[in-house]
Amino acid sequence: MSTISVLSTILLILMLLIGHKHGWQAFLGLVINFVLLFIGIALMAFQIPPVIVLIVVGTSILAVTIFTGNDDLAVTTTSFWSSLIVLVILSGLIVLVNYHAMIQGFSNEQSDEVAGFSVQIGISFLQIATVSMIFSSLGAIAEASIAVATGLEEVLEHQQLSTTQFLLSGFHIGQQIIGTTLNTLFFGLFGSSLALFIWFSQLNYSLEQIINNQILGQALIELLMSFLGVLLIVPVTTLVLKHRQLDKQNQQ
Amino acid sequence: MMNALKKFSHWPVTILMLAIGTALLIFTSTNERYYRNPVAKIEQTTITQHQSLHDEFNNTDQQIQQKIRARILNGRYKNHQIILNNAYTKSQGMSHRYSRGQLLILNPITQQQGRLSSSIVGLKRDRLITMLLWLVMTILVLSMQRAGWLALLGVLINTGFLIIMIKVNNLLNGNQILLIASLAATIFTLVSLTLILGTSKKMLATLIATLGGTLLSVIVGVVVLKVTNNKGVLFETLDYATQQPIPLFIAETILGSLGAVMDEASDIMATLYELKSVDSKITQAQLFKSGIKVGEAIMGPLINVLFLIFIADTITMSLLYLRNGNSWGYTFSMNMGLGMVQSLISGIGILLTIPLTSCCGAYLLGQRRDNQ
Secondary structure: OOHHHHHHHHHHHHHHHHHOHHHHHHHHHHHHHHHHHHHHHHHHHOOOOHHHHHHHHHHHHHHHHHHHHOOOHHHHHHHHHHHHHHHHHHHHHHHHHHHHHOOOOOOHHHHHHHOOOOOOOOOOHHHHHHHHHHHHHHHHHHHHHHHHHHHHHHHHHHOOOOHHHHHHHHHHHHHHHHHHHHHHHHHHHHHHHHHHHHHHHHOOOOHHHHHOOHHHHHHHHHHHHHHHHHHHHHHHHHHHHHHHHHHHHHHO | OHHHHHHHOOHHHHHHHHHHHHHHHHHHHOHHHHOOOOEEEEEEEEEEEEEEEEOOOOOEEEEEEEEEEEEEOOOOOOOOEEEEEEEEEOOOOOOOOOOOOOEEEEOOOEEEOOEEEOOEEEEOOHHHHHHHHHHHHHHHHHHHHHHHHHHHHHHHHHHHHHHHHHHHHHHOOOOOHHHHHHHHHHHHHHHHHHHHHOOOHHHHHHHHHHHHHHHHHHHHHHHHHHHOOOOOOOHHHOOOOOOOHHHHHHHHHHHHHHHHHHHHHHHHHHHHHHHHHHOOOOEHHHHHHHHHHHHHHHHHHHHHHHHHHHHHHHHHHHHHHHHOOOOHHHHHHHHOHHHHHHHHHHHHHHHHHHHHHHHHHHHHHOEOHHHO
16 A cells, blocks of 8 residues: 555544544545645646636635534634635735746746756746645635634624624634644744755855745745735634624524 | 724834834845845846747747846946846746846846846845735734734744754754754744743643644654555655755654644643633543544644645646646656645644643543542
8 A cells, every 4th residue: 555545544544533523524625625626736737727726616625624624504604705705805915926026937946856847838827826825825714714703603602792892802812823823834834845945055045045035935925825814814704703693683 | 993993003013013114125125235146127128039839748838038128236337237138938937027127136247348248047036025024924913912923923933943953954964854853843832832821831731742743643654654665655756855855854744744733732722721710620531522522623624724735835836747748646646745645644643633632631630530
């Protein structure tokens, strides 16, 4: 058996042992997301415009992550809409930043890797880079949104709050998750870029070379955008939840 | 809303951040004099040649030659004009289309018969990156206040330790990367948790659970790699490896999963402490069960965070492979195999941390049944 299949089996068994029914759900969510991303890559390889892929696949991934991640329908519905709103805002910003940062495609450090390939593949690398960056932020946004919505639902069960008080509660919950969320993303960057940092150091890159570097720029922008998404999700989730609550009251 | 505004905004901090932002903007807009390489501002670009490209895989693209007139901003030839040639493809895979107003970093300029010539190193990105960092930091400290400052402080301290870690790695010629990474992971966790939780028993328990979970997952990973003989894992595909790839890969895995594991351990521990404060007579078994329940709810989203980041980062390269007529299997094993192993090990870490943290918390806080 290959290493990947053994590790996947261990992951599945652990999920089932710890989560029982939840475990199945979580594993299924992971597999569906995997398949969705592959479909996304395949569609782009068939030259479907990345923007369309983003809208279809991105929304689906968000839905799968959120609806398999939690059972409370009130929480998941709020999370889904809030994440979608943040995603739209964030996408606009990522498009703008990537256009100016020119971090798409491959850099000089990767020339060995792409040597022998035909790089003129006729798909806009800027669009690919932008879509990839948005995909990579989906998980963090969804996770934070579920956390904030779950916390707020709990607050709601105990008391009635005005919009202002509600926002304050939202930020209070945000404050509890922000440190650890930043750590998740930040250590993720440390891990994925460790070899690159050692490369910079061993090849004696100067500070000006490092700060202007294309790959580091891409990794940093990706981290900052995901984190910005998490920061935005706090007030947005709060407002969406409040809005849904008012709607419900009006209907009654 | 006005009330909310009054409560949220802290004017001294806002003014401080705006001042810092202005200073950074001015500095990064005028810092060419500190650059060793020549920096030039593009004044005009003209297209000199335009050519359609076809390759053997039926990809069509366009190759465009661009003539760039730029003004040099620093060094010996300051304020001189220079003409640069730039070739790019329309898809901009390994080349860039530059336009008016952008700042370029150039290779050292040579002068031949009164004409200056050089070639382009790349775009000057420092201003954009700096301002983006500033923007996110500002939003962080304004919206999250104390928690935001602490998170920021943690990142700064840990970045310092990362730099030290890399320097030490180089001093030891990359031979002890595993030891260094483990030590760094311990320091990173200690710094982050101290800032979030302060020095307390709770912090210590979370620390032990985080490090234990990470360690266990790496052990599982290494054992599986050994038992399966690395089947299907191509360590030579590790990006930018300048030293032994296998230890480097494991070091990356340790650091990469640390944050998510810490996130989860803190969440579970926080809930257990809350339960204890509500019911001081809660038993170990009850606490353990509650811990598992919290973990169960967050494990899916957390593992998804890591998986999505890893796959998203491989999209560009995968598309290149696929558009060059490679099979899916080959594309997967060349680009995603290592990341997949890494994410699976992280996922296993996230899962193992759930019972581990619940155990630590239950042991620390719960009453043993026979005591009752």
